[in-house]
Amino acid sequence: MLVATDLWKSYGTKAAVAGVSLAVEKGEIVGLLGPNGAGKSTTVAMLCGLAGPDRGSVTIGGEPVGGEASPAKRRIGLVTQEVSLFEDLGAQANLELFGALYGLEGAALRERAGAALALVGLAEHAKAKPAAFSGGMKRRLNIACALVHDPDVLLLDEPTVGVDPQSRNAIFRNLETLRARGKALVYTTHYMEEAERLCDRIVIMDHGRVIASGDRAALRRLVPAPGARRLEIEGDLDDALLAMLAARGVTVRGTGATLEDVFLHLTGRALRD
Amino acid sequence: MRALAALIGKDIVLYFGNRRALLVTLAAPILIAAFFGSVLGGAPRKPTRIPVAVVDLDASPVSKSIVAAMKTDSAFDLREVGEPEAVKLVREGHVRAAAVIPAGFGRAAPRALFRPGAKKPEIVVHYDPSQSTALPLVSGLLARHVMTGVGRALFTAQAGLPSFADLKRDVAASTTLDDAAKRDLAALFDSVERLQARGGLRAAGDAAGELPGFSMPFETRQAEVTGRVDRRYNAYAHSFAGMGVQFVLFMGIEMGVGLLLMRRMDLWKRLRAAPVSRALLLGSRIASGTLIAVALLAGIYAAAILFFGVRVDGSVAGFAAVAFAFALLTSTFGLLIAALGRTPEATRGLAILATLLLVMLGGAWVPTFVFPDWLQRATAWVPTRWAIDGLEAMTWRGQGLEAAWMPVAAMLACSAVFAAIAIRRFAWEE
Numbered sequence: 001m002l003v004a005t006d007l008w009k010s011y012g013t014k015a016a017v018a019g020v021s022l023a024v025e026k027g028e029i030v031g032l033l034g035p036n037g038a039g040k041s042t043t044v045a046m047l048c049g050l051a052g053p054d055r056g057s058v059t060i061g062g063e064p065v066g067g068e069a070s071p072a073k074r075r076i077g078l079v080t081q082e083v084s085l086f087e088d089l090g091a092q093a094n095l096e097l098f099g100a101l102y103g104l105e106g107a108a109l110r111e112r113a114g115a116a117l118a119l120v121g122l123a124e125h126a127k128a129k130p131a132a133f134s135g136g137m138k139r140r141l142n143i144a145c146a147l148v149h150d151p152d153v154l155l156l157d158e159p160t161v162g163v164d165p166q167s168r169n170a171i172f173r174n175l176e177t178l179r180a181r182g183k184a185l186v187y188t189t190h191y192m193e194e195a196e197r198l199c200d201r202i203v204i205m206d207h208g209r210v211i212a213s214g215d216r217a218a219l220r221r222l223v224p225a226p227g228a229r230r231l232e233i234e235g236d237l238d239d240a241l242l243a244m245l246a247a248r249g250v251t252v253r254g255t256g257a258t259l260e261d262v263f264l265h266l267t268g269r270a271l272r273d
Numbered sequence: 274m275r276a277l278a279a280l281i282g283k284d285i286v287l288y289f290g291n292r293r294a295l296l297v298t299l300a301a302p303i304l305i306a307a308f309f310g311s312v313l314g315g316a317p318r319k320p321t322r323i324p325v326a327v328v329d330l331d332a333s334p335v336s337k338s339i340v341a342a343m344k345t346d347s348a349f350d351l352r353e354v355g356e357p358e359a360v361k362l363v364r365e366g367h368v369r370a371a372a373v374i375p376a377g378f379g380r381a382a383p384r385a386l387f388r389p390g391a392k393k394p395e396i397v398v399h400y401d402p403s404q405s406t407a408l409p410l411v412s413g414l415l416a417r418h419v420m421t422g423v424g425r426a427l428f429t430a431q432a433g434l435p436s437f438a439d440l441k442r443d444v445a446a447s448t449t450l451d452d453a454a455k456r457d458l459a460a461l462f463d464s465v466e467r468l469q470a471r472g473g474l475r476a477a478g479d480a481a482g483e484l485p486g487f488s489m490p491f492e493t494r495q496a497e498v499t500g501r502v503d504r505r506y507n508a509y510a511h512s513f514a515g516m517g518v519q520f521v522l523f524m525g526i527e528m529g530v531g532l533l534l535m536r537r538m539d540l541w542k543r544l545r546a547a548p549v550s551r552a553l554l555l556g557s558r559i560a561s562g563t564l565i566a567v568a569l570l571a572g573i574y575a576a577a578i579l580f581f582g583v584r585v586d587g588s589v590a591g592f593a594a595v596a597f598a599f600a601l602l603t604s605t606f607g608l609l610i611a612a613l614g615r616t617p618e619a620t621r622g623l624a625i626l627a628t629l630l631l632v633m634l635g636g637a638w639v640p641t642f643v644f645p646d647w648l649q650r651a652t653a654w655v656p657t658r659w660a661i662d663g664l665e666a667m668t669w670r671g672q673g674l675e676a677a678w679m680p681v682a683a684m685l686a687c688s689a690v691f692a693a694i695a696i697r698r699f700a701w702e703e
Binding site (some may be wrong): 068070086088106 | 539549
């Protein structure tokens with residue numbers, strides 16, 4: 001559905017993105033991970049047509065994304081990192097505005113706005129203004145605004161920043177519903193547990209390049225574990241046995257490496273600006 | 274078109290749904306224009322009387338006639354008081370000036386009239402230095418009443434005046450008059466003395482309802498030049514033009530800063546993610562800003578017309594054209610602010626400063642005719658001056674459509690420059 005091929009983008013002499021390629025299929029959620037300054041936001045900007053690549057191309061269902069009023073942009077929904085709503089317009093009015101920008105009008109527009117509100121559980125708040133919403137409700141409406149025109153591809157840039165666990169869970173359910181409906185989703189986040197739970201595949205970027213990609217199992221295999229042996233144990237590991245192993249210098253892990261282990265292994269532990 | 278209409282509608286709904294913005298850009302200009310208008314003269318009415326005090330230390334027929342004449346003068350709101358009280362009234366700002374007629378004035382003034390170089394009696398005028406513009410007016414009116422009073426006294430033989438024998442003796446003793454002048458003056462005194470003795474001139478003057486003597490040989494009649502013969506100048510017409518321009522420009526600032534806030538909140542990014550062109554996004558902003566500015570001007574002038582008697586005595590079409598051109602100017606000014614500004618906070622402060630300079634130089638606070646000549650010429654390059662001049666031309670000056678073209682052309686040209694710079698400098702990609 002979404003295919004990005006060899007994307008390059010520089011600002012001055014600094015290459016923000018250098019040769020990124022990725023593809024997202026229908027009904028798939030691809031996580032885009034990377035430390036600050038890795039080039040994720042620039043990549044997302046090129047994927048949705050906000051920034052033109054210096055080199056490379058983006059297509060949606062074979063249709064190139066390019067130019068301000070490119071028709072292919074109708075097939076993309078963008079969920080921005082900030083809550084980007086007109087706080088003094090009602091929830092329904094926000095949705096109808098964004099729907100109108102994508103060419104919807106009349107009964108179809110109202111119907112699509114209602115459906116998007118229902119999907120995120122805000123149908124009862126259609127008239128209310130976002131200014132009176134909680135942080136979680138605003139985030140859900142933020143997603144609904146990206147869905148009102150029923151896009152094939154949804155780009156989500158850290159959509160759960162600052163929300164409580166209940167709202168995060170509700171957002172995850174919404175995204176899983178969209179995946180089940182065949183949408184292609186690109187999910188940018190710093191939260192590894194979110195990527196582990198949601199994403200079918202993960203792309204890790206650093207210094208403007210893709211440094212790893214694959215499903216969780218494939219990524220875990222990238223973490224070297226010298227001296228480690230994989231044991232399968234049947235029955236309980238009681239405390240006495242664990243104490244004896246510890247006394248002999250053996251470390252016991254209940255699972256394999258976490259995604260966070262993989263991420264830190266690949267991108268390093270140094271702080272990024 | 275659907276997207277354009279949605280964007281324009283959104284801006285209009287948001288603006289007029291914002292009570293604070295409406296308070297600042299609609300209620301505030303009406304209130305401030307009402308204040309300035311009333312200070313500058315308000316609606317058509319009788320001219321304001323100047324509060325003046327007079328002190329008569331002479332109490333002679335001459336000085337009394339002068340005070341009586343001043344009391345009947347509609348230019349003065351006169352109080353006759355003692356000298357300390359008069360000075361106190363000036364110091365406290367209750368009167369603009371106080372004239373003190375000295376003791377012996379009635380005798381000394383007629384003698385000084387015919388003796389060049391003789392010591393003249395002195396009328397002291399105490400005045401409020403903060404109101405010094407009233408001083409020439411007070412002095413002029415006082416001179417008129419003194420000349421009339423002294424001249425009348427000479428021809429009516431009032432008690433307390435010097436005798437003609439005294440006058441002739443003064444003239445004869447004069448070292449500055451030649452013999453011919455002395456002879457002519459003595460003859461004049463004889464003639465006047467005979468007139469007094471007959472009492473005929475007084476009788477004739479009384480019959481005509483006038484008193485004999487010197488009087489001003491002319492009268493003035495003030496004729497205001499306004500838009501219509503039957504219309505008088507309304508100071509609110511100027512104050513509403515000035516404050517309307519100022520506060521509608523404030524709306525332009527809000528529109529510009531609003532765009533910067535949209536960028537900060539990623540809203541601009543979301544709008545740009547839609548399949549709409551740059552021209553449509555920026556054009557919708559210009560269109561909505563223009564419509565809002567037109568609506569604000571309409572509201573401000575509706576209040577001016579309904580409650581303050583301002584009238585569009587000139588071309589209504591010209592007024593509409595000037596209002597539209599200024600609204601477009603405001604909108605492009607807002608876009609320029611958004612293009613040049615970095616943070617909303619810093620940009621708002623600088624934009625307010627720039628706006629205040631523009632309206633000050635445009636004559637919104639005080640009319641441009643009080644500016645020095647060089648500044649008046651320089652302000653021809655200030656677009657707000659064209660706006661204010663245009664609005665005034667179409668209201669109280671009552672000029673026709675042809676007088677609107679120049680202000681409209683100047684503002685449209687300025688709008689085009691603002692828009693061109695804004696579009697060129699606008700950072701399209703964050």
